[in-house]
Amino acid sequence: MKKFAKQLTALLACLSLLPACNKWLEVEPTGVILSDEALNTPEDMQRLLNSCYDVLGNAFDGRVQNICELLSDNLAEPLNNLEYQAVYDREVTFFNTTTNNVYTDLYRAVYRCNTLLANFDLIEGLSETERSRMEAEARFIRALCHWWVLKTWAQPWGYSANHDHPGIVIRELPVQDPLPRSSVDQCYTFIISDLTFAEENLPASNGVYATSWAAKAMLAFVYFQKQDWNQAYTKSSELINSGVFELQEDNLDQFHAQDSSFQFEPNPETIFGVVSYYNLSEGIVDSRNEGYRDNYWPGTAGAQLSASEEFWNFINLNPTDARIDEWLLSEGGQYQVTRFGSPNNQVFFFPSPLVRLTHMHLIHAESICLLNMTDQLEMAIGDINLIRDRAFGEGINPVPADASVIDIIQYARDEFRKETIGEGLWVDYLRRIGSLGEQEVIIRGAPWNCPGMAIQFPNSEGTGSAFVFNEEGGCN
Template identity: 35%
Template sequence: MKKQILHIAVIGTLLVGGTSCEDFLDVKPEGVLLEGEAISNQADIERVLNSIYDVTANVYNGRMQAWGTLLGDNVARPRTSTFMQEVYGRNTNIFNSDVSAVYLDAYRTVYRANWLIENIDLVDVEANRRREILDEARYLRALMHFELVRYFGQPYGYTTDNSHLGIVIKTRTERELIPRNTVAEVYDFVISELKDVTKRLPTSNGVYATKYAAQGTLADVYFQMNSFATAAAYADSVIESGSYSMINTFDRYESGTNTEIVFGGRSYPSTNDNRGGSFSGFYRWDNVANPNPEFTMSQDFYDLVASNPDDLRDSIWMAVLNENAPNQLVVQSKFNYDFMDVPIVHLTKLKLIRAEALAMTGSDLPTAIQDINDIRTRAYGGTTQNLDGSESVSEILTAVRYERRVELMCEGDRGHELKRLGVLGEINTIRGADWDCPGQVLQFPSVERSNVFVLNDEGGC
C-alpha cells in the first residue's frame, strides 16, 4: 500500500498560521479520518504515515533551511521580508509568523507520529509492516526534534553538561503544559530513537526512511555534538554501503537527478508537485525579466569563492547582475528549477562530515583526503586542486571547512556550522556579533506562552 513519498493527494492543504494555543497540537492529518471515524484497516494507517512524510517535506521546502543560512555569513540581508530580516538581524520575537509557521509544522510532524504510534493497534497490521511503520514514524519524530533544538536552543556544548534549555520533547498527543527539556535531554532522546530504529529499518525502502537515513542522521547529530569518532563511524556506514554515488554535475536540487540522496523530499512534475517551493521563492532569479530575489549572496562570500579561478561553483551556483552598478546583486543559481528534490541526508554532506571527523581524531587521514578530493574534483572540474596526501591535520581541516562552506551554501548548514565551531573555541563572532549571543537562537511563537514555558531571551547581539 506504499505510495510515493510526499505525493499524496488525500492530504490536502496544510494549515499554517492562525493556530491558537488551544489547537496547536491537536492538528489532524488533513484528508485522513482518525479514531472513532474511519481508521479501519492497514490502508488507513498507511495514509496517516504518508501524512507525516508530507508535512515533513513542507518543513524542509526551504523555509527551515533559510534560518540556518540567514544566521550564517554567506548571504546578504533579505531584501524585503521583515520577518526574515529579523532572523538575519538576530532579533526574532514571538510574533514572527514565518518562524512560527515552520515551528508549528515541525510539531505537526511530531503530533501525527505520536498519534500513529498510539493508535496503530486500532486495526490489524501485518507484524513486519507494523514494526516498519512505527520505526518510520519514530525516525521522522526524532528528526524534527533534532532540527528544532538546534534553532531554538544554544548548541550542544554551550554549557559543560548541556543543561541549558532546548525544546519540549513530545512523545504523546495528550495536550499538556510542560516545561522545556534541556539540550542534553533532547539529544539523548534523539540518539536513543535513531539508534533503536536503525536496528530494524530496511536498507532499501524506496524513497521512504531507511537504515541508512537513520545512520546518516546520527552522523549529523554526533558531528553537531563534536563527537567525532562516532560521527565518522556512522557516516562511514552509509558511504561504504555502496547504495549511493556521487553525482558529477552541480544539479543537486534538480528533480530526479540526484543519486546521492539518502533521504529527502521528492518532487513530481507529472502532478505539479514541487517540494522545494520556498527555495525557489527565496532565491530564484532566472524566470523574470527584472530579477529581484529575496535572498542574495554577500559580496565577501562571492569574492572568496571567485578568488580561485578554477572553482566552477562561483559561475555555476552564483551570478552577478547589474555589475558595477548601484543595484548590483550577487544571486544564487542553485535553485533555478521548476521542480526540485530536497536532499536532507546526502552523500556530499556525509563525506564532509567523515573527512572533518577523521581529521579531528587524527585517524585515517588518507580517507579524509579522498573525501575532500571527491568533492574538489567535481568543484574544480579536475584534479588540479586536489590534496596530494602530504597535508597536515591543520591543512586538511582548513580544506574541508572551506569546502563545506562553499559546497553547502544556502542549504541551511552554515549557521549551525559556525556555532559548532564557536563551541570548539575556533571562532568568536558571526558577522560581528558573539557566536552565542541571545539572538543567534530563535524565539518561540506566541502559542508557547504559559506559566511553565520559559521563552528565549531576545536580541542582545
C-alpha cells in the same frame, strides 16, 4: 403555599428525568472523520504516515533551511521581507509568523507521527514487518523534526559545560498539554534514541522514503554536532563504504531538475530528502520547493535571498571553481544563488535533499582529524578531494598530500560551506566550531552564542507552563 410547594417539587422531579434523553444528544458530525474512528486498517496507517512526509515536504521545501541559512554568514541582507530581516538581524520576536509557522509545521509532523505510534493496537491485519517499518519511519521523522527545531530554537551543544541549558519541548505523545523545555542533553538523548531505532528497523531500500541509510546519515550529523567524533566517523564510514550512494564527477545538480518530460530521479548522492511529484495522468502536480523558489528566484527588484559578498569572495578565491557558474550569478548588484531550479527554464519540480553523500564525506574527513587518526589522514584527504575534483576537475586542485591535521580540517570545513550554500547547514558548523573553543567565531559581527542566534519561540509556548523563552536580540 403548600400547593405551590407540591407543584414545584413535581416539576423539579420532571427535570431530573431529562438525562434519560441522553441518546438525543449523541450527534456525530459528518464531513469529518472522528479521531477514534479514523484509523482502522493498515492502509489508514500508511496514509497517516504519508501525511507526516507531506508536512516534511511543506517544511523542508526551503522554508526551514532559509531560516537557518539567514543565521549564518552565507547570505546577504534579505531584499524586503521584514520577518526574514529579523532572522538575519538575529532579533526574532514571538510575533514572527515566518519562524512561528515553520516551528508549528515541524511539530505538526511530530504530532502525526505520535498519533501513528499511539494507535498500532487499533489496527487489524498489520504485519509485524509493516508495523516495524511504520514505527521506524515515524520515529525517524519525529527525530528529524526535533533535530531541526533543536538546532534552530536552542543554543548548541557545548553552549554550557554540561549541556544542561534549555533545549526544546520533546513531544513523544499526541497530547496538547503545555510542556517545558528539556535540556539540550536530554534532547540529544531523545533524538539519538529515535534515530537508532530507525536505523535498526528501517529497510535499506524504501523508495523516496526514510531508509536505514537515512537514519544512519542523520545520526552522523547529530553525533558530529554532539562532538562525538567516534560515532560520527563510524556512521559516515558505513555510508561511504556502502556503495549505495554515488558522487557523480560532473553532477553538481543536487537539487536535480526535471527533464523535458517532467520526470526526475533524485541525484544519486541523495540519502534522504523531500520530493516533488508530477504526473498529469494522475492529475497530480506537486512541487515541494516553494521556500527555495519564492526566495532565491529573482523578481523584478532582485532575489529575496542572495549570497553575501563575503561568501562570493570566499568561493571566488579560486575562480576556476565550477560551483561559481553552476550555483551563483552576479547580477543586478546581487550574488544570486541559482542552484534551486531555474526560472528561465521553468524548472519547478525538483527535490530538496536533506542529507547527501557529500555531507558524509566531509563529516568523515573532519572526524578523522578530530580523532587524530593520523594513520587515516590520507583517507580524510581523499574524502575532500572527491569534492574538490568535482568542483575543479580531477587532480587539478587537490588537498596537498602532506597537509597537516589542522589544514585538513580547514579544507573540510571550507568545502562544506561551499557545498551547502542555501541548505541551512553552515550555521551548525559555525556553532560547533564556536563551542569547541578552538577559535573565536564571529558571525557578521556577533559571537556564535549571542542570544538572538537561538530563534524565539512562538508566544503560545508560554501557555500554561513555566516555559522559558529565549532572550531576544543581543547580537547587534
